[in-house]
Amino acid sequence: MADRPAISGELSRDLNLFHITMMGLGMMIGAGVFVGIGICMSGAGPGGLLVAFALNGLIALFSAMSFAELSSAIPRAGGAYNFARIGFGRGPSFLTGWMEWLASSAAGGFYAVTFARYTVGFFAGLGLLEWLPLPLGAFEKVVALAAAGLFIFINYRGSSETGKVGALFTVGQMLFVVAVGVVGIAVAVAQPDRLANFKPFIHPDGWWKLLGVMGVIYVAFEGFEVIAQAGDETIEPRRNVPKAMLYSVLIVTVTYVAVAFASVVAVRSADIGGQEAWRYVGEDPEIGFQRAVEHLMPSKFFGNLLVTLAVIFSATSALNATIYSATRASYALGRDGMLPPYFARISPTRRTPYGALSVTAVLVFAVAIALRPKHAGATASIMFLFLFFVVNLCVIRIRRNMGDELTYGYLMPLFPLFPVLAIGCQVLLAGAIVTESWIAWAIALVWVPLGVVTYRAYSRHHAVATADEIHVLEERRAEPGEGYRIMVAVANPDNALSMIRTTYKLCGAKDARVELVHMVPVPEQVPLTDADRYMLEGKEGILETMLYLAPQFPLSTTIRYCRNIARGIVSAVREKRADMLILGWHGRRRRSRVFRIGSTVDPIIERAPCDVVVLKDCGGNRTFRRVLVPVAGGPNSPFALEVAGILAEPADGEITVLTVGGRKTKGFDLNEFVAAQLERNPSLQGRVWGKTVWGRDVVGTILQQAEDYDLVVLGCTSEPILRRMAHYPVPETVAQRCGKPLVMVKAGRGLRSWVKRWI
């Protein structure tokens, strides 16, 4: 693993809005539009071509809005991989980086083969390649490999164009495509009979092929996301990065529609022997754009030369950028321990990640050799669709969980309408690609499961916490050993004291190894070197807890800094593989429609992959003789009863399992539930009683019943998140209002639980 400094240096901020907008445009106007026009024209007809570019632009904008919002809130951690790590944790972020790696590599291969196709085609058209001993198709592959090899070498040398120089190249590309669009419109105005080329408007086979071609050419709208990576170098990134993303999608969509229009009206049927113009352009789809534009120019040679130069400029600059991007993605996975250390190797002389670059080179070469431009583009498209799908999920998740903590520079309207729309459209496009390129789907079906297997078999065992996630300030390990692990999150001495007795009982019942953890939240503005100033309270709390627990249980302690307490605790639970997490809750709560219990406790309950026990007001020398367990048949009820059994006084404690009769408990049989739990846990025999009371106000009835008890143990709601957003769930409302000592529990149930909570 490569050593990483704890404190990262700052780059000088000298890129303005224009530079980063051009950076996005430079990536987007690669080869996608040049190859896409022919593919789309042959698949969807002349009008379908314009519809495909316009709708794809809109779908890309929905994703760009998600990227813009996330980049404005997290400008230093741009990129889908980082957003996924912050939003969903390590596993999904690995898969995101893994897909980003193939997406960029496939795009690189696509640009290389497109460059070769146009360049070789141009020279062959001039009759300059007749001496070749090998077929033109084979020679194209050689040229594609040479182009890819050249830019891999350039990336190895470490010389990459800066935003400012790159902006000049992009201006040149833009001028060319804008000029084609303007000429096309001018020609159509001067000779309106050319508009007859729009008949038929759509392919005679109908609209159904439109989605497939839209999916294949989606790669032409990929590229705005690289703007997120320039956050560190941008002046006023919260303002300029989101603007640049939105502008680049708007500019590129309008330009593409204009160029598509020009390509339709460029050819007159009379000039091609009465053949329909759209069929002529789509005859050789991959160079359809060239076939159209040569008719717009004064001479065929001039038209071909211009198109070839434009493709050379745009494909090579995009090829350079995608190789850089793919290398960055795989290097990040290697650096974070999720791929073997070879991926994180840095050349001592060039300071470039040669390990990641060499494996990326293999992928780019493989795509360039094995796939035709259409399939290479479709493979890149499908991977980018998956990638943007994840980012659209991230924006929902991050706004929901961290919206109160992050500082936003842009918020999308009607949240979460647009990310949801984007997700739906991306699913449709990805699915439809199979009609145009089953090869792309086959590759995706191998690559994504391969990523899952790699993560399960390697990455999750080797992953290291990144500096943005968490940082260990002080750690003391117990003797190594197996057994049930309980993690106790300690905030301060008061909080520690209030949890000790209950924690002691739970640890004793489980014969557990104990991990005390304290998270020191360090604001983004504070240098990490000052993190230890914040750890004093936590250290005292841990010492307090150790006094009680250390003599009885194997005990480890960890103090870490983190940017966010909830994320830090969940990360620690995953890393230490805790079976149960215990944390305290002060019971105070700000008014919020977003958080049910609190901005720290909610995300922990949501994401911690283990049993969670939240203690409220359980401190002092309280004894719990009468324990109330309200249930309604939810999946956390058995665990609530188990915890109640542990906390109730062993000699004379009695537990009442309460259900409030009414509509919500329909189908739940209390007696059956109690019998099942007694069978499962015989130690509860003779201590548990069932009780049903009738009341319209469930919360009020439970609170009224709770008055007669020493402790209330509740299972968290199991309602899906989307439904929960509409109203306050009963358990959480009871927890807020209950004046008695209270314990909330959630049973960890892995992937199934995660899926259920969302859907």
Add this chain to the structure above:
Amino acid sequence: MDTDALIGWIAIAAALVLLTYLVLWGRRTINRIARTGGRSAREIHRELHGGG
């Protein structure tokens, strides 16, 4: 004009208009947030929607 063409041109125009509107709306929002300083999602939302 046949039905396909009518649907197609409407789709193109609607997509371009919506796209332009969303970008201009985004630009205005970004400028507005920048003037008052970046804040949490809830605070911005409240400000943009007149205290709701």
